[in-house]
Amino acid sequence: MQVINDNGCAWINDLNSRSNIKVLKKNTDCDWLIIGAGYTGLSAARKLGKLHPHKKIILVDSQLAGEGASSRNSGYLVETTLNDGFTSNKELENYKKKSDIYNLGIDTVKNFVKEHQVDCDWNECGKYFASSNINDESILKKFSYTLTSLGFEHKLLYKDELVKKLGTNFYNVALYTKGGILLNPGKLVRSMINALPNNVELYENTTLLKWSSIQDYISCTFDNAKIRSKKIIFATNGFLKSLGIRVNYNFPITLTASMTRSLTEEEFYNIGRPKEWGVLPVKPMGATIRMTKDRKILIRNTAEVHDPFKMSKQTLEERSKIQKIGIKKRFPNLPDNIIQSTWSGVVSRTRNSSQIFDKIKDNIFVAGCYNGSGIGVGTLFGEQIAIKASNQNTEEIQIIESRNKPTWLPPQPFLNMGIKSRLIFERFRAKSEI
Numbered sequence: 520m521q522v523i524n525d526n527g528c529a530w531i532n533d534l535n536s537r538s539n540i541k542v543l544k545k546n547t548d549c550d551w552l553i554i555g556a557g558y559t560g561l562s563a564a565r566k567l568g569k570l571h572p573h574k575k576i577i578l579v580d581s582q583l584a585g586e587g588a589s590s591r592n593s594g595y596l597v598e599t600t601l602n603d604g605f606t607s608n609k610e611l612e613n614y615k616k617k618s619d620i621y622n623l624g625i626d627t628v629k630n631f632v633k634e635h636q637v638d639c640d641w642n643e644c645g646k647y648f649a650s651s652n653i654n655d656e657s658i659l660k661k662f663s664y665t666l667t668s669l670g671f672e673h674k675l676l677y678k679d680e681l682v683k684k685l686g687t688n689f690y691n692v693a694l695y696t697k698g699g700i701l702l703n704p705g706k707l708v709r710s711m712i713n714a715l716p717n718n719v720e721l722y723e724n725t726t727l728l729k730w731s732s733i734q735d736y737i738s739c740t741f742d743n744a745k746i747r748s749k750k751i752i753f754a755t756n757g758f759l760k761s762l763g764i765r766v767n768y769n770f771p772i773t774l775t776a777s778m779t780r781s782l783t784e785e786e787f788y789n790i791g792r793p794k795e796w797g798v799l800p801v802k803p804m805g806a807t808i809r810m811t812k813d814r815k816i817l818i819r820n821t822a823e824v825h826d827p828f829k830m831s832k833q834t835l836e837e838r839s840k841i842q843k844i845g846i847k848k849r850f851p852n853l854p855d856n857i858i859q860s861t862w863s864g865v866v867s868r869t870r871n872s873s874q875i876f877d878k879i880k881d882n883i884f885v886a887g888c889y890n891g892s893g894i895g896v897g898t899l900f901g902e903q904i905a906i907k908a909s910n911q912n913t914e915e916i917q918i919i920e921s922r923n924k925p926t927w928l929p930p931q932p933f934l935n936m937g938i939k940s941r942l943i944f945e946r947f948r949a950k951s952e953i
């Protein structure tokens with residue numbers, strides 16, 4: 520089935536449209552095939568291109584490259600996360616492993632940005648975990664203890680200071696972490712497409728329908744043609760399950776986000792002219808909300824079990840209304856209709872919030888499931904899965920492989936029943952924060 524995305528994503532629509540889009544039309548063979556051209560697939564292709572300059576490498580995506588979740592996210596490149604949603608890494612040792620991976624992810628993106636002189640509105644302004652509910656102070660204090668033990672620079676802040684920093688008096692308590700980075704995800708992923716080495720052939724609007732492993736090659740059937748490859752890397756994240764990959768270890772969740780127009784000079788003045796900021800919720804189902812560098816407000820406050828291949832216009836409009844309320848709660852004096860775009864995107868989750876980084880067979884590899892934090896980790900995992908698939912080892916691979924492995928999930932229909940009831944429960948817990 521083809522991935523059909525809405526065309527509402529502001530990050531994508533702000534970019535120049537690309538030309539020279541190639542669709543796979545005839546059968547071919549290659550040495551390496553990568554399925555999925557988001558951060559993971561693009562990074563894997565970039566690395567393979569460098570490691571094997573004389574090999575034939577093909578990268579394929581069902582839609583336009585980079586225009587899945589990799590362009591549709593909120594643009595937080597995180598060094599720490601508070602919410603793991605379904606389960607949390609309570610023990611310090613596990614938390615350290617997780618944050619080590621996040622930090623390697625930041626380094627990988629930073630190196631890419633530096634090497635290719637990428638303009639993606641990179642801002643090392645830190646981020647806030649904030650709540651309107653003062654009782655959430657206890658959660659933040661515990662988190663502060665974890666961060667102190669691991670040496671992360673951070674600070675607890677209360678209402679008066681938050682009003683000045685954020686321009687809203689909605690929040691009563693927050694924990695600021697210095698290491699978070701805000702960026703424009705559309706610009707970042709576009710630069711990864713532009714940086715693909717010459718020996719990588721990119722085919723877009725080309726959907727993998729089925730695949731099989733036959734002796735020492737993999738046979739892949741697309742809409743119009745077939746590819747036979749010696750090795751394959753699956754980088755389809757929220758669509759891994761639909762391709763039969765690690766089906767009992769991951770599941771897709773659909774998120775929606777909205778972005779306003781730029782605030783006028785007067786509107787911006789009235790909220791105190793805050794600098795660019797990003798807030799993450801204390802409770803998993805609360806809103807992620809961000810003031811961009813061009814004074815737009817981005818909000819993401821829905822997460823649901825939904826058909827990952829398509830969200831109808833009507834459903835998207837309903838989600839947009841929830842986002843309008845979220846903005847109104849925080850900025851009651853702004854006009855009602857300032858949302859300019861609303862879009863959805865698909866992420867992948869595992870039960871214990873660990874990622875997938877695996878060799879399935881000698882010639883089949885997979886990386887994905889970043890549980891909503893894939894900008895850095897996806898870029899890191901893409902590069903490192905390419906290295907692993909080339910039978911090489913790195914310190915990064917050792918760190919990645921020392922993480923907890925994803926835990927087993929029950930089959931359908933029990934899985935969806937479980938996830939849906941968990942989401943309802945989390946939504947109820949976070950109701951003041953949506």
Ligand SMILES: Cc1cc2nc3c(=O)[nH]c(=O)nc-3n(C[C@H](O)[C@H](O)[C@H](O)COP(=O)(O)OP(=O)(O)OC[C@H]3O[C@@H](n4cnc5c(N)ncnc54)[C@H](O)[C@@H]3O)c2cc1C
Nearest residue numbers: 555557558559581587589592593595727756864892893894
């Ligand atoms: C609204 C939203 C907000 C988010 N906020 C953040 C954030 O602030 N920070 C953060 O780090 N992460 C965030 N994320 C998550 C982040 O976007 C993802 O973790 C990241 O994009 C994963 O990258 P990827 O390359 O693995 O997958 P994707 O970007 O999903 O790419 C996978 C690609 O595979 C393609 N594909 C699927 N099936 C097939 C097939 N059969 N044949 C061919 N191609 C196929 C898809 O078209 C897609 O382009 C957010 C996501 C969303 C949706």
